[in-house]
Amino acid sequence: MSSHSADPSAQIAELQKQVADLQARLARVEATPSAIPGLPLATSGTAQAGSGQVERVSMVVFSGTLDHAIAAFTIATAAAASGMEVEMFFTFWGFAALRDPKKSGQGKTLIGKMFSWMLPRGTRKLPLSQWNMGGAGAKMIRSIMQGRKVASVEELMAAAADLGVVINACEMSMGLMGIGQDELIDYPTLKVCGAATFIERASAGKVTLFI
Amino acid sequence: MSQKTLDARGKSCPMPIVALAKEARTLSKGQELVVLSDDEAFPNDVRAWCSKTGNHLLSVDKAEDHYRAQIRKEA
Numbered sequence: 001m002s003s004h005s006a007d008p009s010a011q012i013a014e015l016q017k018q019v020a021d022l023q024a025r026l027a028r029v030e031a032t033p034s035a036i037p038g039l040p041l042a043t044s045g046t047a048q049a050g051s052g053q054v055e056r057v058s059m060v061v062f063s064g065t066l067d068h069a070i071a072a073f074t075i076a077t078a079a080a081a082s083g084m085e086v087e088m089f090f091t092f093w094g095f096a097a098l099r100d101p102k103k104s105g106q107g108k109t110l111i112g113k114m115f116s117w118m119l120p121r122g123t124r125k126l127p128l129s130q131w132n133m134g135g136a137g138a139k140m141i142r143s144i145m146q147g148r149k150v151a152s153v154e155e156l157m158a159a160a161a162d163l164g165v166v167i168n169a170c171e172m173s174m175g176l177m178g179i180g181q182d183e184l185i186d187y188p189t190l191k192v193c194g195a196a197t198f199i200e201r202a203s204a205g206k207v208t209l210f211i
Numbered sequence: 212m213s214q215k216t217l218d219a220r221g222k223s224c225p226m227p228i229v230a231l232a233k234e235a236r237t238l239s240k241g242q243e244l245v246v247l248s249d250d251e252a253f254p255n256d257v258r259a260w261c262s263k264t265g266n267h268l269l270s271v272d273k274a275e276d277h278y279r280a281q282i283r284k285e286a
Contacts, residue, residue, distance in 0.1 A: 006274045012254065019258075078225040081232035082263040148221040159229050 032095045056085040056205030063211060064093030064119065066126035066138050066153060073156035074111045074211045080163035083183070087205075088160075089198045091170035095177065096120040096167060097153070105180040112178020119177065122185070148209065161188050166194045215246045220277050224252045228260050231282075235266065238284040241268070249277040257282070 057079040061072045072088065080086045090098055101122040108116060120126050131137040145152060151159070160167075166189040174180070174192070181192060202208045217281045219227040222268035227248040238244060246257065254271045257280045261268040272279045 008254065008278075012271060013274075015255070062255075076226050077229050081225065081229045082260055084263075137225065144260075149221050149225060150225050159226070163229065163232070 005083075012131075024130065028111035028140055052208050054085065054204050055083065056087065056201065057207040057209065058202035058205045059088045059209045059211060061087070061088055061090045061097070061211050062092050064126065065127065066095035066123070066141065067128040067129050068211050069097045069123060069153050073160055074208075075209065077156055077159045077163060078167045080160065080165050084207075085205070086160075086163075086165040087168060087201045088165060089168045089170060089193075091173045091178075093119070095169070095173060095179055096126055097123050097166070098187075098190075099179070100183060100185045100197045101125070105178070105183045108178050115177040115179070119179075123157070126153070135196060139142065157187075164189065165192065168197060170194065214243045214245060216226075216247070219246055219248045219250075219253075221249065223250050224256065227253050228256055231260065232264075235264075235282075235284060240284055242284050244282045244284065245278050246280045246282065247274075248280070253278050253280070280286070 022068060038109055057076070058075060059072060061068070063069075076086045096119050099119065099121045101124065105112070105116065127139065128137040128141060141151065166188050169181070169184060169190060169192045171192050171194050184190060213235070215238070217230060221222045221228060223277050227246070231244075231246055234244060234246075246253075248257075250256075257271060257278075258268055260266075261282060267283040267285050269281040269283055270279075271281075
């Protein structure tokens with residue numbers, strides 16, 4: 001238990017008050033549906049609301065660092081667990097997390113070989129975006145997380161796969177960096193796509209994030 | 212209806228909610244579930260999850276070293 005929290009019963013009482021207040025406000029809004037045209041009054045499951053928006057989170061994962069990957073997969077699993085569709089789009093440095101350390105690509109160009117060398121090979125090799133200290137920082141955060149029973153990025157990715165989170169790999173980045181599909185992790189819904197797919201998925205969804 | 216218990220103690224955000232979502236799939240409508248968690252984010256998160264997924268939060272109580280939420284499956 002962390003020490004920063006106030007008395008839980010006081011917090012609960014405060015939250016109950018807030019809920020009652022919000023319910024009262026919602027009741028007023030529902031009583032006058034014409035006041036806000038197009039506002040969806042029902043929010044059930046993944047059904048399309050009146051505005052045409054889908055219960056979907058679209059996420060660009062651009063960063064190739066452990067802390068960003070933890071944030072991305074924490075939000076992705078929470079959203080999927082809350083009944084939302086989740087589509088992650090990995091591009092540029094984000095590919096580090098999708099590399100399978102057991103696989104290596106064939107027939108690489110010089111640039112491809114350079115990226116192979118420089119880009120971390122899988123989640124276990126990801127650095128921290130701050131305080132990495134030559135990899136000591138990443139090791140330290142993993143050990144702290146383990147001590148606090150926080151799920152590792154590998155566990156989060158397994159949960160994401162289980163919850164049906166879709167991973168899209170940006171074809172353009174793969175071409176630029178000389179990464180082949182044969183080098184990527186085994187993930188049940190991994191697809192190769194382009195920016196138009198992201199735009200199509202994101203524009204119809206409710207939440208879009210760039211990490 | 213029978214009541215199930217999910218012990219999510221020892222798990223941190225977002226795993227109690229991930230475990231809850233998984234367990235909720237096995238419930239039928241109207242069935243109740245008790246969830247135990249020692250994650251400090253759990254009281255707010257379980258409320259948010261119920262609100263988002265359309266399930267009913269019957270209660271959240273603080274036991275000695277953990278929280279106990281009672282949920283009724285509605286959706």
